[in-house]
Amino acid sequence: MRWTQLLYLLYLAFLFIQPAISHAGQKEWAEDVASAAIFIVLYLVYLWNSGPIGLLCVIGMAALGFFYWPFNSGASAFFIYAAALFGFLFRPKLAFASLGILLTGMAIESWFLHAIVWYWVPAMIMTLAIGAINIHAGAEKRANAKLRLAQEEIEHLAKVAERERIARDMHDVLGHTLSVIVLKSELASRLLDHDTARAHKEISEVEQIARQALAEVRHAIGGYRTGSLAEEFARARSILGTAGIQAELETREPRTGSHTLSPAQETVLALVVREAVTNVVRHSAAAKCCISFESGADRYRLEIYDDGRGSGDYEGNGLRGMRERVQALDGTITRDGSRGTRLTVIIPVRHRQEAIAWA
Structure with missing residues (x-):
């Protein structure tokens, strides 16, 4: 009570x-x-x-x-x-x-x-x-x-899946490498008494393997820190459906590589999708929500539109936070709340080389 x-x-x-x-x-x-x-x-x-x-x-x-x-x-x-x-x-x-x-x-x-x-x-x-x-x-x-229960279930399943992914990645990254390090260290220990040159060679190889393993771990951790836009799209579809809102997504899954979003860009766009979809569910009373993502020659464009009651000119803390993140990437974010709400984010594709450097 x-x-x-x-x-x-x-x-x-x-x-x-x-x-x-x-x-x-x-x-x-x-x-x-x-x-x-x-x-x-x-x-x-x-x-x-x-x-x-x-x-x-x-x-x-x-x-x-x-x-x-x-x-x-x-x-x-x-x-x-x-x-x-x-x-x-x-x-x-x-x-x-x-x-x-x-x-x-x-x-x-x-x-x-x-x-x-x-x-x-x-x-x-x-x-x-x-x-x-x-x-x-x-x-x-x-x-x-009902929506809160669905969100909690989705977040729980996501955490379980993430823990399993981390366990698999750590096994793949470190399992074989650590086994090799142990074998070579034991071999170097046995060779120290009668074949010092070869022992030093084995120790040198252990050092190289350890450095390589450290780089792989750092790369894996960098991947964990990156928000997946594709996963956020799937989450948005699930949450909108649970709330009884028709979801339409027009996008291609972003990938790492030459045609890429940098980790920073992908994380920011994923956060924008999450915040915008949360606002649609909580405040819009919409029947339909459309999310589109386009990758052009010089820019990325994300648009989220709902046919709800609109939001006027008021800008809450969530939108201000989104704007700050987007502007940090030299992007722009605009909102039209006259007929429903249309949120448009544009980020320049000048960070592609940055993304390659991260990899």
Whole structure:
């Protein structure tokens, strides 16, 4: 339970407006205080129990509304509370069905009471509005929770795969080399007493092999520090799909070699894709996201577009961080948030020789 959820109890003040205005007697005040106390108990029990007990509490809130509404128009707050909680108890279809049943019950009670329009229409409008808003919020909360679980699973699998890759690489890089070093060292030790020249030769070869192994280890570690753009594209497709967003990727897998992104460039572009896709999932409410990567004669161009609600001119910390990384490579990053959001990154291909030097 979050303590901020207790602040919603302040809306119970509406229950006491009518008795205050009409100068109600002690009996009416006692009834209103009793109904508020019963509601607070139901609400607190609901906060601690989200299962069947929580559902019974919400039904109890609605029942309080039906019982007290004929005597106090402020009791419509009980209906609004119940409607607000449907979205967090049920999936959208069932939540809307429950909201419809509640509104139907309110309409029937108003008809039996011959209530005037200004008495029941505002209450039903507020119940419908708050209920619909919270049904959407509840669906979004469940989607975000599902997305977080998917991200955690992907990250866990990625870490496992990376550990296995490191183990394989270390075995491939050092396994044979260390075996040779051990054999040659043992041979040099045996030769020291009767063939010093050959022993020195073996020791010299051990030194060369060790230096070569050190270079291979450094090269392997350099590869671990580089973010893979291809892996980030695959991760983006998976996360977007989990969030219910159609993903379209137009790209060729970058490779190391003459036609290359430098490790620094690939890492920066991978981070841009990760940050942009995270923003799409969290904030855009998009149905579709397109990611394209082009390698031209003199530049690399990465574009990420979503058809969501757009982001205006606001530039958050994530975008500022992306901009700094891209500018460090003499690149540019532009964003158009007027119709959806389009993020375009251009990096010059002047680091190709740098990439060869890294290798």
